[in-house]
Amino acid sequence: MSDVVLSVRDLSVEFATEDGVVHAVDKVSYSVKRGETLAIVGESGSGKSVSSLAVMGLIRGNNAKVTGEVHFAGQELVGLDPEEVRKLRGLQMAMIFQDPLSALHPFYTIGQQLVEAVQVHEKVSDDEANARVETMLDRVGIASAKQRMDEYPHQLSGGMRQRVMIAMALINSPDLLIADEPTTALDVTVQAQILELLRDLQKEFGTAIVLITHDLGVVADMADDVMVMYGGQAVEQSPVRELFYQPQMPYTWGLLSSIPQMHASSLKLDPIPGTPPSLINLPKGCVFAPRCTYKDKVADGLCLSERPNLLAVTDTHAARCHMSVEQRADVRRERNIGKVN
Amino acid sequence: MFPYIIRRIMLMIFMLLLLSIVTFLLFNAVPTDPARLTCGKSCSPQIIEANRIRLGLDKPLPVQYVEWIKGIFVGRTYGSGTQTFDCHTPCLGYSFKNGEEVTVMIKQALPATIYLALGSFILWMVFGIASGIYAANRKGKWQDRTIMGITLVGYSLPVFLIGLMMLLFVIVRWNFLPYPDYVSPTVNPIQFLQTMILPWISLAILYAAYYTRLTRSQMLETMSEDYIRTARAKGLPENRVVRKHAFRAGLTPIVTSAGMDLAGLLGGAVITEYIFSLPGLGRLAIDAVKEYDLPTITATTLVAATFIIVANIVVDVLYAAIDPRVRLS
Incomplete structure (x- = not known):
């Protein structure tokens, strides 16, 4: 099927530590189609983030071992030259993270950080890059984008920062977006806005989304397919x-x-x-x-x-x-x- | 940003004032009669009393303090009537031991100290930061361990040992360089370099070791930050991630240390100046202490401490330049 954007087979990630080998991800397989969303659900330490970082080629260090197959953009990413994977990152696959304040560099303006994301993959003039950034910020719902570009992350609200992260991830129209708990650090009302924005952008760009979350409400809202990890x-x-x-x-x-x-007769939660x-x-x-x-x-x-x-x-x-x-x-x-x- | 700097400058002025009072009291707290120290062993009471009046030491302490401070800003005239002596602005006092205005002595000593401090500063910053980044990027590998081992040795060696060893081997044993004889670089640049190279290196070894470790730990800390992961997720090449994102973020503590260390050295690197016979501030201060030359001791203390206080504000301003969160809050 040609509309499968990402296909993962038997992906395993192991870390050698002093205490022994950590089997962070054990033979996980899944695929995501264009315009669809796969939710990976699980609690902390279930391997959901690590598996996505492995797809992005962001598992680093000599002690880490990634095996299996990751088919993306017509290439096999596992074992591919890291430099080739780097060129795909940010251009064809992008990622947003849980806490947008710590995920944005505190010392650079929003504009600088987004322009960098454009210019690392494409030789465009500063003016053109700036114009594209402004359009994208506007698209993700940031009012007076031009002024915001000169501001620093700490000057924005949490929701706005996540919008900036989304703009940065999608500015090169990637085929795949990995969203690692994109709403966990946000207020409930802002969460809904961000999810709506992601859905809209997905429709517009046809992006395949891998959504990592532990929130089943978000899953019900967003996902086409679900993978539960433990x-x-x-x-x-x-x-x-x-x-x-x-x-x-x-x-x-x-x-x-x-x-x-909401309507349960008993107010008691049923924890595992x-x-x-x-x-x-x-x-x-x-x-x-x-x-x-x-x-x-x-x-x-x-x-x-x-x-x-x-x-x-x-x-x-x-x-x-x-x-x-x-x-x-x-x-x-x-x-x-x-x-x- | 502007109010921040103004606030810092106000604080600096207050600190300088406090500092001047403390150094002044120090001068007077010495368990000897300052007037007695103005002339040699066979000194008659008449001369002592005459000098006391000439130097204004007979006046109450607050008056003496005000005259001293006034001297710094507008100069002062010692004595009265026909026997007067002008001490030019900024007048830091008159050294009877040397028969010279203290300001003149400090002005003569300052260049050697500044050249020493700046030269070794550049050396240690370049080598320290470069090897710190290099070690951090190869954490745990043999390159990192080697560098860490070397810095541990370099950091543990006392500066007098490094200096003396260099003097002994490079100059005395191997005759690679002539004996140190300080001249101004404008007079004889070759001789200047020949004299300065060993002091520069011996100071730089100590500090470079420290800055290597500091840079390495800063880099390791910032490299695990979320925004570094973001930078990589954007597809930035690794060297750009390191230089533009990680190093910039870890710069603040390095700038702080650099400012303070440079200021400290500008106040005089006593041991190094002594070993390599450099006529600098540190040497001036120690000679003054040995000879009980009170005005010179006070003045060198004041100058050295002023460097530290000024460096503090420079560092604060640099903070704001580096970190927008400081600038904009």
Whole structure:
């Protein structure tokens, strides 16, 4: 299919540390199409940011090892000359980050930072670059863009800074935008504006977006497909509706039931007990088994002894769980998770 | 920006005032009679008293202080009637030991000190910053470890040891250079360079070691900042990321240290000046201490401390130039 912008297969990232090898990302596969959004969901340390940094070629250091395949712009990025990957960054793939204040350089003006993003990839005059920056700032909803270009990041509000980041990421019309928790550091009202802006720009430019988040509300709002990550692995992958209506994996259930419900009879949240696993000593069995309430439903302690594969439930839906599809459906009914038929 | 500088200048004036009072009191706190020190061992009480009156030491302390300060700004005349002596602006006092105005002595000593300080400053900044950035970019590799090892040695060696070793080997043993004999660069540039090169290097070794470590740690700190990741995500080449984004952000502490260290050296590098027989401020101050030359001690202290205070404000202004958050707040 020609409209697949990014295709990742069996991507793994390992870091050698003094305490042992950290398996930050373990054989993750996904693809994103032009104009569509893939949300990668998971808690801190689940490998969602690291996997995207690996795609961008931003995993550095001698102790890091990236394996697998990353097909992008007709090239295989894993193992490609870093200089070639650099040329793609900012031009064909771009990234925005969680905290726009720390992600913008405090000593350079907005204009300087955006003009630099233009001129690093294209030999254009200062005047032309400035004009393009102004147009782009205007496009992302920054009023009086010309004046703002002479201002420094600390003079702008949080929402405006993120708009600047988005403008900087999209100024060269990249095919792929990786948004790493783009709204986490923002006020709720500003969050909605930023998401709307991203959607609008996606429509206009046809950008493929990989959206990293832990906020399922954002997922429901933005995503076409979802990948749930836990302990460096993809534990469930599906189109967004299916994930909310027929979640297949106890960890996803946990995520869904830890969302505060506006109309719930009980005000108590239902958190997932325990903490994420250490990425150095991953459990031998299912990575989620130590926290899973349902591991006894599977015979022979299989959950603790054998790693489940990412198995297809439907053509588009896959999950990593030893329970049978019927057992999962029972639990969903019992706990009133998803869409109960 | 402007109010910020004004505020800094006001503070500087206040500091200078405070400083002048402290140095003045220091002069008077010495457990000897300043008038007694104006003449040799066989000194009659009449002469002592005459000198006391001539120098105004008989007056109350506040009056003496005001006269001293006034002397700095408008000059002063010692004595009265027919036996008067003019001390020209800025008058920092009169040294009986040397039979000379202190200001004249300081003016003579200043060039050697300035050349010494500036020369080694340039050397250590260039080498320190360059090797600091280089080491940071190769953190953990053998290049980094070698540089860190060398700087540890350089930083631990006392300056007198480095200076004496250089003097001993380069000049005395190997005769690579003639014995140090300071002349003004306008008189004999070759001899000037031959004299200054070793003092420059021996001071620079010490400071370069420190600035290498400082630059390295600053670079390592800023290289892990989010905006460096952004710069890379933009597709900037790595050397541009390092020079334009990381170094600029880590510059502030380096500028602070550089300003203070240069100012400190301008007040006189006592040991180095002594080892290499440079007629600078540090030497003047130590000679004055040895001879109990009170006006000279006070004046050199005042000059050295003034350098520090002025450097402080220069650094503050540079801060504002580097960091817009300072400038615009």
